[in-house]
Amino acid sequence: MSKARSDPLHKSDPIYALFFIIPSVFVIVLIAFWPLAQTFYNSLFKSALMFPQNKIFVGLSNYGALWQDPRFVNDLWNTVRFTGWSVSIETVLGILVALMLNKKFKLRGLVRAAVLVPWAIPTVVSSEMWRWMYNDNYGVINSILMSLHIIKQPIVFLAFPATAMPAIISVDVWKTTPFMILLILAGLQMIPDELYEAARIDGANAWQRFWSVTFPMIRPTIGIALIFRSLDAMRVFDIVFIMTKGAANTETLSVYNQWTLFTRGFITPYFGYGSAMSVMIFLIIGVLAIFYVRMMKIRLD
Amino acid sequence: MKRSLILMVVLMAVLVISSFATVTIVMTAGAVGAELQVLQTQIKEFMQQNPGIKVVLMPMPNSTTDRYNLDVTYLSAQMPEPDVLFLDTIDPPAFADFLVNLKPYFTDQELAQFFQGAINNDTYNNRLVAIPWFVDAGILYYRADLLQKYGFQPPTTWDQLIQEAQVISQKEHIQGFVWQGAAYEGLTCDFMEFVHSYGGQILDDNGKVVSDTPQVKTALQTMYDMIYKYKISPVGVTTYQEEDSRHIFQNGDAVFMRNWPYCWPLLQATDSVVRGKVGVEVLPEGTGFPGVHHSATLGGWELAINKYSEHIPEAVKLLKFLTSPQQEAYKAINAGQAPSVLSVFNDPAVIKAVPLFKSLYDVFLNAEPRPKSPIYAQISQVIYDNVNAALTQQETVDQAIAKMTSQLKQLLGQ
Numbered sequence: 001m002s003k004a005r006s007d008p009l010h011k012s013d014p015i016y017a018l019f020f021i022i023p024s025v026f027v028i029v030l031i032a033f034w035p036l037a038q039t040f041y042n043s044l045f046k047s048a049l050m051f052p053q054n055k056i057f058v059g060l061s062n063y064g065a066l067w068q069d070p071r072f073v074n075d076l077w078n079t080v081r082f083t084g085w086s087v088s089i090e091t092v093l094g095i096l097v098a099l100m101l102n103k104k105f106k107l108r109g110l111v112r113a114a115v116l117v118p119w120a121i122p123t124v125v126s127s128e129m130w131r132w133m134y135n136d137n138y139g140v141i142n143s144i145l146m147s148l149h150i151i152k153q154p155i156v157f158l159a160f161p162a163t164a165m166p167a168i169i170s171v172d173v174w175k176t177t178p179f180m181i182l183l184i185l186a187g188l189q190m191i192p193d194e195l196y197e198a199a200r201i202d203g204a205n206a207w208q209r210f211w212s213v214t215f216p217m218i219r220p221t222i223g224i225a226l227i228f229r230s231l232d233a234m235r236v237f238d239i240v241f242i243m244t245k246g247a248a249n250t251e252t253l254s255v256y257n258q259w260t261l262f263t264r265g266f267i268t269p270y271f272g273y274g275s276a277m278s279v280m281i282f283l284i285i286g287v288l289a290i291f292y293v294r295m296m297k298i299r300l301d
Numbered sequence: 302m303k304r305s306l307i308l309m310v311v312l313m314a315v316l317v318i319s320s321f322a323t324v325t326i327v328m329t330a331g332a333v334g335a336e337l338q339v340l341q342t343q344i345k346e347f348m349q350q351n352p353g354i355k356v357v358l359m360p361m362p363n364s365t366t367d368r369y370n371l372d373v374t375y376l377s378a379q380m381p382e383p384d385v386l387f388l389d390t391i392d393p394p395a396f397a398d399f400l401v402n403l404k405p406y407f408t409d410q411e412l413a414q415f416f417q418g419a420i421n422n423d424t425y426n427n428r429l430v431a432i433p434w435f436v437d438a439g440i441l442y443y444r445a446d447l448l449q450k451y452g453f454q455p456p457t458t459w460d461q462l463i464q465e466a467q468v469i470s471q472k473e474h475i476q477g478f479v480w481q482g483a484a485y486e487g488l489t490c491d492f493m494e495f496v497h498s499y500g501g502q503i504l505d506d507n508g509k510v511v512s513d514t515p516q517v518k519t520a521l522q523t524m525y526d527m528i529y530k531y532k533i534s535p536v537g538v539t540t541y542q543e544e545d546s547r548h549i550f551q552n553g554d555a556v557f558m559r560n561w562p563y564c565w566p567l568l569q570a571t572d573s574v575v576r577g578k579v580g581v582e583v584l585p586e587g588t589g590f591p592g593v594h595h596s597a598t599l600g601g602w603e604l605a606i607n608k609y610s611e612h613i614p615e616a617v618k619l620l621k622f623l624t625s626p627q628q629e630a631y632k633a634i635n636a637g638q639a640p641s642v643l644s645v646f647n648d649p650a651v652i653k654a655v656p657l658f659k660s661l662y663d664v665f666l667n668a669e670p671r672p673k674s675p676i677y678a679q680i681s682q683v684i685y686d687n688v689n690a691a692l693t694q695q696e697t698v699d700q701a702i703a704k705m706t707s708q709l710k711q712l713l714g715q
Contacts, residue, residue, distance in 0.1 A: 049377045050398060136537030137476075137549055159539040159693045245366070247484035247540075247689055258370075263678045266373045267395055 036282065043276035048269045049261075056269075062276035071256060072277065076284075079252040081165065083233035086172040090229060091222065093173065094180025099214075101181065102188045112185075119178035127242035130171045134158055134243075164248035171239055176232075180225055187221030188214070227292045234285050253281050324612050325355045326619060328385040329371075331602065332360045333544070335566060339636040347622050354615050363544065365389045365486045369678060372396065376607065384610040385619060388603045391486075393423050393431045394675040400430040401606040406617045407432070415624075416641050422670060423603050430605055432620055433641035435632065437600030438668040439494050440661060442550060442558040442568070445580035447473065455582040457595075459498070459523055462557060462585050466533035469556045477533025479546040480559040482524075484689035487542055489671065489681045490598040491559060492688045494584055495520035497669055500592030503684065503709070504672050510715055513706040516590050521691055521698050523587070528692060539692045551575060559584060561600060565655055566637040581657045583664045599668035601641065633658065639665055676712070683708045 043062055047055040066072050101112055118126065133140050134157040142154040157167040191214065199209045237254035240246060246255045257277045265271035330340050337360055344356045361368045369392060375383060376399040388396065407429070412420060419433035441462075443455055447469050456462035466477030481487035496503060501516030527534040538546070543560055550558040551567065553574040558564075568579050587593040604623065606616045622628060626648075629640040634654040645651055652659045672680055683705055691701035709715075 049373070135545075136535060136540075137554065154535075154537070156535075156537040156540060159536060161693075161695065244540075245484060247686075248693060249695065259682075262370045262373045263682065266377065267675050268679070 036279075039275045039278050043272055043279050045272040046269045047271050049266045049271045054269070058272065062273050063280065065273065066276060066280055071251075072253075074249075075251050075253050075256045078165070078250065079234055079236070079254075082169060082172070082236060082252060083230055085166075086169045086176070086233050087226065087229045089169070089173050090177045090180045091226065093177045094184050094225070095218075095222070097177070097181045098184035098188055099210075101185055115181055116178045118175050119182075121175070123175065123238045124242060126175055127171060127239045130167075130174075131158070131243050134167055158244050159248055161249040164244055164250045168239055168243055168250055171243070172233070172236070175239075176229060180229065183221055183225040183228075184218055187218035191217045223292065223295070227289060230288060230292070231285050234288065235281060253277070257281060323353055323355045324615050325357060326385060326612055326615055327357045327359055327383040328619070329361050329368075329383045329387045330358045331363075331368075331387060333363055333563060336563070336632075336636040336638065339632055342635075343623065343628055343631065347619060350622070351615075351618065354612075354618070356619060359383055361387065364542065365391075366678075369395075379609050381607065381609045381611045384607055384612055384616045386605045386607060387434075388431055388605050389486075390419070390422055390437075390599060390601045390603065391671055391677045391681070393603060393605070394425045394673055395677065396605070397425040397428065397430045397675070399608050401608055401610070401613055401616075402428040402430065403432055403606070403617070403620070404429045407621075414626075414642050414644060416643055416665070418599060418666070418668070418670070419601060419603075419641055422599070422673065425673075431603035432605070432624055434602050434604045434624060435629070435638035436641050436665055436668070437561045437563075437602075437639065438597035438661070438665050439490060439559055439584055439600070440562060440597065440657070440664060441582045441584045442560060442564060443580050443582065444469075444553075444556050444575065444578055446578040447556055448580070455580060456557075456585050458588050459495075459585045460588055463527065463531050463533055466556050467531055470533055473556075475553070476535050476549060476555040477531075478527060478557040478559075479534065479538055479541065479549050479555045481541055481543055481546060482528075482534075482538040482689065482692055483540050483542050483545075484685050485542060486681055486685065488685040488688055490600065492520070492524070492684060493598050493669070493671060494559070494596045495524055495587075497596035498584065498593060499523075499587030500590040500594070504680075508672070508674075508713070510706060510709045510713060512709060513702055516587075518698060518702050519587065519589070521688060521702060524688070525692060525698055529694075539689060562639050562655070562657060563637045565657060566635065581661065583661060595664075597664050597668045599670045601639075679712055680709065683712060 044057060044059060045055045046058045046062075097115065101108065101115070105111075121129075132138070134142075136142055136154040136156045139154075141157070142151075145151045146154065155163060157163045195213050195217070196209060199213050204212060235254050236252050237258065240250055240252050240255050241258070244250045246252075246259075257274060260270055260274035260277060265274045328344075330337060337358075340358065344358060348354065348356060361371060368387075368389065372386060372388070372392070375386075376396060386396075386400070393400070412429075415433055416436055419436050420429070423429060423431040423433060441455070448455065448465065451465075451469055451472070453465045453469075456465055462478065469475075470477035481491050493503070496517050499516045499520045501512075501514055501520055503510070503512045503517070505511045528536055528538060546555075546558055546560060547564050547567065549555050550560075550564075551573050565579075565581070567573065569576055583595045584597060586595045604620050606613060606620070610616055624642065626640075626642050626645050629642050629645045630648045630651050632638055633640050633645060633648075633651045637655055639658055640646060640651070646658050646662055646665075658665075671677065674680060687696065687701040687705040687708070690696040691698050696704065
């Protein structure tokens, strides 16, 4: 470090660096921080989108009101349920499939590409597709279950709380497991073969090799994948909005937030309340991110 | 001198060019059934008649709830486009402040030609904020061939419908009755029909909440029993919207269907399994209460002009073209949408193509509106959420009605 500093060639580095960073900082401020600040500002008022002139300053009371709102608390719980289940299933499946795809076999390239297909389909399209597959009259899932005589009557997956949330979680698992596979596979390929060789010489069996070599080596990758997926899952909107619109107790925070900002906040003075909800979702996700990063840092150190 | 001459020339050039240049109007449009195709043909004709105006169509999602959300986005952003908005009957009060008052652009004679219930619907605070484009009313579709086969008449009461549907669906191994039970606006329409048909009301004429009555409970209980007691409606009906129920009926998999008139041309299309086997009738009435009657929810779609539009005169031209008797007749014949201009109901070509407009004229005329309120979307959500919760056994019928009543009272400050 000290050598680089005395080197005249690198003297102007910080100035250049500043020069190069400014545009991206500017863009980030413009597209991320400015809307966030605006939303926070809106959340301090009682106002309707349609009557911006009738704003009443209410301080932070919208935030307190959120926790008195049973629908908000219920939807938070739904969102946590969705995130917990989908992310854990995706992680386990992701590790298993990535391990398989890391072995050498014929047509490996083709299989690796094929695995990515669900991830490549836009969520709106895949949600509509799954909605059809779950259909009670013409859906392929009921048709298979009926022809195998597993069920006598078609199951209306999206109508009841007992089946609707699992049905939605399955769609998310189907769609985003490839993302997990991709990240973990990249992690697996970074592990040098020598480590396995050494483990083999020490007489470690496959199970031991996984827990002592593979898993510690891909733990940081899994950590990053977990952050991405959890943060994504906490603000899930599209799948729920298309498949049930929040019926059958599947409403998540983002779906409620959308309704509050649009339907309710357009005419009645709930726009500030909806903005407070947006900020709260941001804070919840932020806390989660810090928690993950902290956990990772401890591991990395 | 020289400078002013140049200025003059430039000004002239601008004027000449701008008179040749075309004005572009953006219009939102529905895409249910055949309506988008029909509209495209109409727009083509309009552009041929008005070479200076170009119309760009912006297809909207099928669900009215999604359309509402999109309109909120456009209007609250105060964008000049879309210029022409396609609004549900329930939307004008909410959007009134963002729409052009059309009264100055239409003469009283012109307005007198329209269906007056719809004109009243589109007038808010003495401003005509939209113009009726087509009217809708919930009607009963039935399989005429199957009813004849088992010697039944089209049902006039819900009890009769249940009995006929039970017999036929068991013998034919098909569904009895499909309707719209998903948690969205369509369920509010269906529920209102049941409530009205039993002589009940959700809000009375003064806007007071009166939903906690035996009539309303019986209405909801009837819907519930159709699914779980009599099993004439599949459990899946609690996830169906209009198109889901039409697919089943058009595939020959149901005896009865509650839907809007747009289904008629599709059911009669050459690729339809039930072509020539379908009859239509007013929806059945309830029994056991004073004031039971046949009820149909007033639906329909309106055309309105965005207040921020930069081409209001051209947009008015388009509105007048689309609501002219010829164009309404064309739309009625090809898209099955009931005209908003009364004279078109007597057009022989229309009667021939869609006989139900003539036979069910009174149904359209007497269709019952939903509450007229700027917060209608929230009122409706309270209704459909609770009704759907009862239909999916998350709440009992009594619980759902009690919850609906207290939530409505809270929402309306009563």
